[in-house]
Amino acid sequence: MAAPCYLGWDFSTQQLKVIAIDEQLRVIYEDNVHFDKDLPEFKTQGGVYIHSDRLSVTSPVLMWVKALDMILEKMKSSGFNFSQVRAMSGAGQQHGSVYWKKGSIQILKNASSELPLHQSLKGCFSVSDSPIWMDSSTASQCRALEKALGGAQHLANVTGSRAYERFTGNQIAKIYSQNPEVYKQTERISLVSSFAASLFLGAYAPIDYSDGSGMNLLQIWEKAWSKPCLDACAPGLEERLGCPVPSHSVLGPISPYYSQRYGFSPDCKIVAFTGDNPASLAGMRLQEGDIAISLGTSDTLFLWIQEPTPALEGHILCNPVDSQTYMALLCFKNGSLMRERIRDECASGSWDEFSKALSSTVAGNSGNLVPRTRILATGGASHNKKILQCFFPQVLSDVFNAPVFTIDTANSACLGSAYRAIHGLVAERNVSLADVVKLAPEPRLAVTPTPGAEELYRPLLKRYAELEQKVIYNPASSCLVK
Structure with a gap:
């Protein structure tokens, strides 16, 4: 029987990276996919799109999914033994958000192992280009959030930070304000970290406490969403975010998709993903x-x-x-x-x-x-x-x-x-x-x-x-x- 190992992922701004360690904590495998170089069809620069206003900065969601397909195929070609992976966790660039279209949960759950994942999920996102941490286009939303919470310091007392333009709550507020129909068609909003965990889980993964506290939405003392913050950003937001969980939570076993396509053990556990800095x-x-x-x-x-x-x-x-x-x-x-x-x-x-x-x-x-x-x-x-x-x-x-x-x-x-x-x-x-x-x-x-x-x-x-x-x-x- 192969010796157990553990995977760590990082969905960063410019690359998708993976490390495998054994039970002695030695690195036994390391690889990456560079978005600009390895996925030129998306035409990103530094992994992002900088829009004409120079303030809006996004990344294509499907690029991240296709990068995952690519790196798993590289691992498979190298002879990596997926069946030895006992558990995995991961990280994502903080503050970025992914918007799942209504009905996507069933597509995610029932993805065919005969197809690369990006082909199954290509119609699943109500926002095709995700706002990320480099975006600074939400100044008006930040002012509105601080006003609704009684000032910048009071917001910081609740959420750990005053309103920042890149923070997810303000990005959500912008999408709701400018594209209410798009928001209406969205059934779940993930952070990049919980989005990545969802891909492996075959279900919507919850947001963990640590990455969730970079959103201007989480009460960092009570570890629960702040209703005044949610209400100031968009209606029906709590149901779209799901309940936050401790960062060490075991979310469940890996999706059957990965067992069938790559040979992962069905017992491989997915531990909550978090932000890149917390990781x-x-x-x-x-x-x-x-x-x-x-x-x-x-x-x-x-x-x-x-x-x-x-x-x-x-x-x-x-x-x-x-x-x-x-x-x-x-x-x-x-x-x-x-x-x-x-x-x-x-x-x-x-x-x-x-x-x-x-x-x-x-x-x-x-x-x-x-x-x-x-x-x-x-x-x-x-x-x-x-x-x-x-x-x-x-x-x-x-x-x-x-x-x-x-x-x-x-x-x-x-x-x-x-x-x-x-x-x-x-x-x-x-x-x-x-x-x-x-x-x-x-x-x-x-x-x-x-x-x-x-x-x-x-x-x-x-x-x-x-x-x-x-x-x-x-x-x-x-x-x-x-």
Whole structure:
């Protein structure tokens, strides 16, 4: 009998990624499908469509489904033994939403294993292009939601965040306002994470607490939808969202479609999918007192927190591995996209040239433009040591005056999802994720602060904070920082 393994998925902005780990938590398989390169028929750029107003940003739902078909076929061709998969979980880019047309549940449940899934589901979506986290077209909906809840701070007290344009509740409100007939024809609204789980479950998967707390709709203390928030966004919204569930929930067995087409065991369990940042928290085995920084399509900073106080900047989310605690998150939109643009314009598109330029620049950049704890870095850019030491947002290790650690894979959301798949099988027995991942390799030291850097950067912190406030509150810059 084949040794058991566990799958972790990540439906990210630019790629679909998968990792398989064995019971010793060793990565035994890793693969991806790059949307622009591998699915050119969808004509995305960076996995998205940026519309003419430059504010609306969407991704085609069927591209995600076809990517799943493609990666499963790649795994099958490689000889991957699907029958050994005992459980799986996954992650999705946060805030994006998928709109299932009335009657789609039956099509999803009865999909023919003779066909690729994207062919069966091509008529299932009332909105063919999903609004995603890069969208910033809902300013009026945000103002209306904050007004309905008695102000931005009160909304943050309830949902963990003031109204943000990319957050799902405001995106739903826009669709209802501009296309009420489309909304009327929608029987279920998923996040990207719960949409991906639905594909494997063969039924509508519930939204988990952690990803659900990035919607401006969930009461993060009670772990239930806020009726005032729902009512402010669209009528009949609660029935379209379903009931949220703990992030470690086992949703059920895998759909027969996958057993018949790929040879998955019918006993393979689907553990609730969550957002990519919460999944990274699990993948990086974050401990209280650590800070994690993800250098992905967007740059995010997050940490485990016991007793949060929601503010007008940043976000408080439910912790994906401990339902009694929370995670705090700051997001800098388009982080990697901006780095790549600077690389292309200033370093001939070469990371080597980029690194040489950084190396030749004195610490502190001649004055041109926190907590002391361990920093863990992940994301696509985290394997470039010069970026780790000198770039995010200008400097990481030097500005924070702390060592930076990385894990062996940049795909921490995938790895965290695989860990969470194991955890979901034992969580009801009060086994913690920390107990589950004891065998996992410890993060490794990547860089340490440059001697004397603290004295250089301390006087720059006040100036940086002032400049950041100008950027945040300048409407022309809203596409850069939120």
